[in-house]
Amino acid sequence: MTNSPANVKDILLTFVAQAINKHPKRITALIAALMLGGGGGAFAVASFAPDASELPVREVLESVQALPLNASFDLASPSFTLFRSEVTRSSDTADTLLKRLGIDDPAAAAFVRADASARQILLGRTGRSVTAEASDDNRLLKLSARWSSDSDGKFNRLVIEKTAQGFRSRTEVAPLTASTRLASGTIQTSLFAATDDARIPDSIATQVAEIFSGDIDFHRALRKGDRFSIVYETLEGDGEPLRAGRVLSAEFVNGGKTFQAMWFKDPVAGGVPVVEGARAADSRSKGGYYTLDGESLRRAYLASPMEFSRVTSGFKMRMHPILKTLRAHQGVDYGAPTGTAVRSVGDGTVEFAGVQNGYGNVVILKHRNNHNTLYAHLSRINVRKGESVSQGQSIGAVGATGWATGPHLHFEFRVNGVHHDPLTIARESESVPVSPAAKPVFARLASENRMALSAAASMQQSSAQ
Known part of the structure; x- marks a missing residue:
């Protein structure tokens, strides 16, 4: 049987229709894949759009405004x-x-x-x-x-x-505003060398020497390995440190013996004790240093009439450097450059200020209990007879006037006219404890200072490790 083209077409259409009815999803997916992939030439998509080359062309001209030079999104680097x-x-x-x-x-x-x-x-x-x-x-x-x-x-x-x-x-x-700093160090050669190593200001080192001057002879008693811890204030302006303030508390271990001190203001106004730490605006305000047990470290007399110097001749028999005879040296000589400040070791009144024989320029002060101190060979005298002086006040300067072979201070201490060794006087002079009304506040402040000193000491231990 011969099939005509028409019969063949009918047969194919019938077959496709049956296949679609039997497998609609598969046939549809196959046709879509062939159309999208362009695979096979059995399918073609007729385009009914006009040919682009036959479309009319129109030219459009519009003016565009230029952006300003200072536009907000300028990419140049911002100023700062x-x-x-x-x-x-x-x-x-x-x-x-x-x-x-x-x-x-x-x-x-x-x-x-x-x-x-x-x-x-x-x-x-x-x-x-x-x-x-x-x-x-x-x-x-x-x-x-x-x-x-x-x-x-x-x-x-x-x-x-x-x-x-x-x-x-x-x-x-x-x-000025005040902030607190902690520091510590170990003596190798001298106090100032140790504080320099610890980056502690010289004014703080001087205060430490002053605080413990009644207990430690910083001229002769320092030993290698002695330790110190300090809590002090720094005074600032606009957040910039300008100068060191006051020592708040300090600990010094000298020859295995521990000495501690803290600043405390103990006036009583209306029966209420007023405490002012080193944040005092005026460093001249009244107050003093006490042991952490409440005993004042301010004694009747300082251990030395100068902040720092060296003892060149003690209270003993010696060969006189000018008379060349063996005789008692009834005072202590301190070697120091000409012009070094000399201070009163205690409160008193000027009994004599002028020139006196081999003493050269000399100042004699009268203290209570028939005590007198003498300061000789001065290059300059800063006080007058009858003037009242306070402990630590400058009364003159080191020189070489009178019988002197070089610049130094000759210092004497007399009790009822009898000479005594000046180096022992300060240790034997009395101190004053905290008043009973101030003790509760003092105890609280002492506890805080113990913790601060412990923290300062631990800083050095940590840095050493």
Whole structure:
């Protein structure tokens, strides 16, 4: 039987229809895959859209406005302010100081040279804290210099600021603020060498020597391996440390024996004890150092009439350096450079101030209980007869007047006219305890200081390990 093309077409259509009815999903998926993949030439998609080459072409022209140069999304680097700090040096000029601060601004340097306040405060001065604010091209925007006086509780501030009219300067006064620091060290050669190693200011080291001067002879009794811990204040202006303040508490281990002290103010106003730690605005305010058990460390007499010196001749028989005869040396000689300050070892009245035979320039002070002290060979006398003096007050300076082979201080201590060894007097003089009304507050403060000193000592142990 021969099939015509029409019959064949009918048969194929019938077969496809039956297949779709029997497997609709498979046939549909197969057709879709072939159409998407372009596989096989049995299927074609007729395009009924017009040919793109036959479409009309139209030209459109529109004006576009240019963006401003200072558009907010400018990708250039943003400007910023730089802050730098320095400390003035005695050799500073306007150019060298600004250069260390990273400032490259001839106009600013010219202003510092020309302005009387800036020149006087910044140039040739040592140790003044300076902060500069600069633009990103190292031009000066603002400069602040800070310094403080010794005891008024305030600091001074010089401000140089750039304005629309040029640079301007002004001076201001502001209160100091105090922060607490802990430090510790070990004696290898001397107290000052040890405090230098521990980065403790010299003024704090001097205070420590003063505090324990009645118990420790810092001229002769220090030993290698002696230890100390200190809690002290730093006085700051605008957050910058300007100078050291007062020692709050201290511990010194000398020859295996431990000495402790803390600052305490013990006035009683209306029956209420007032405690003022070293955060006192005025370091001259009344107060004193006590052991942590409540005994005052302020004795009637200091151990030495000078802060630091060396004993060159003690209270003993000796060959007189000028008379060349063996005779009793009825005082103590302290070797020190000419001009070294000499201080009163106790409260008293000036009984004599002038020249007296081999003593040269001499001051004699009268104290209570028929006690007298004598200070000889002075280069300068700072007091007059009849004047009242307080313990630690400067009364003159070391010299070589009278019978002296070199600059030194000859110091005597007399009780009812009889000479006594000055090196033993301070240890034998009495001290005063904390008043009963202040004891509860003192006990609380003493407990806090014990913990602070323990923390200071542990810092050194940690750094050693």
